[in-house]
């Protein structure tokens with residue numbers, strides 16, 4: 001289903017390291033996957049569930065399943081068709097592509113695929129320029145803004161430092177970073193990012209605002225108070241703060257703090273339909289997948305991404321049936337155990 005080894009063979013080694021790698025010793029990168037490995041499903045039986053229904057509503061979008069595509073940078077490094085191919089697969093699968101601010105094609109072009117798009121934003125210290133980017137996403141028909149809040153500075157990615165991979169090769173660029181003069185700006189991490197920045201953004205757009213990168217329950221409560229529309233429990237796929245808690249381990253406390261007032265999504269380490277089931281049972285409304293989509297894109301373009309998404313759908317459907325649930329909303333935390341020892 002996900003041909004990670006095939007992707008590795010095809011990619012320039014420095015590009016493979018960029019996509020696969022994390023920050024520091026990559027402890028958090030590993031912990032995201034291990035956290036799923038520690039959970040065991042406690043299935044229910046004799047519930048005669050019949051056909052399953054995976055449809056999920058999120059911020060006004062109707063998804064065919066509770067699996068979205070996480071924002072990841074530089075899709076044209078993986079495949080010449082780039083983000084447009086990823087969006088074609090999202091449209092075919094009936095799910096959302098969160099377009100990275102570091103996409104290598106303009107969001108308006110990605111939108112021609114008809115996919116449901118959300119746009120990921122690193123608010124830039126230059127607010128006027130940030131507004132330009134927000135208007136570009138709105139004009140393309142994006143349905144939400146995903147503000148990445150775990151990156152006041154860039155994580156220390158030691159593989160990239162070793163490889164000297166600092167920039168895109170010539171011919172590729174972050175096409176959504178054009179300013180009013182048509183010049184492409186560098187993405188800057190804003191060390192001053194604060195709740196005021198979120199309030200400012202709230203005053204500038206009517207789009208739903210999703211905070212990506214929340215791990216602490218106190219921040220989840222503040223997010224509710226600041227009128228955001230959804231949260232993504234995420235440690236950025238282990239690429240920012242190495243040593244940060246695994247996303248799945250952070251999920252229950254965030255879900256409890258939010259108390260049903262907002263949808264809570266999760267990304268990091270989701271590799272199988274059974275992982276999706278576990279995250280949903282622990283309170284996520286949906287999950288996002290990052291690297292598996294890049295491996296699909298690398299090996300097969302739009303078809304490759306489609307096959308990753310359909311694989312997850314088939315596995316989730318089967319896992320639901322085997323756990324005795326007909327739909328995601330029937331799952332509860334009682335279905336997940338962490339055996340001792």
Ligand SMILES: Cc1cc2nc3c(=O)[nH]c(=O)nc-3n(C[C@H](O)[C@H](O)[C@H](O)COP(=O)(O)O)c2cc1C
Nearest residue numbers: 019070071072073100148236237268269289290291
């Ligand atoms: C190569 C790569 C690029 C990424 N680029 C971005 C980005 O531009 N913006 C962002 O908010 N998150 C970015 N992320 C983080 C993902 O959105 C997501 O949090 C993470 O990949 C989820 O973990 P997974 O890869 O284990 O599924 C990136 C992740 C990877 C692997």
Ligand SMILES: CC(C)CC(=O)C(=O)O
Nearest residue numbers: 072073101102187236239
């Ligand atoms: C190049 C960055 C802007 C994107 C990235 O790699 C990340 O957010 O992990």
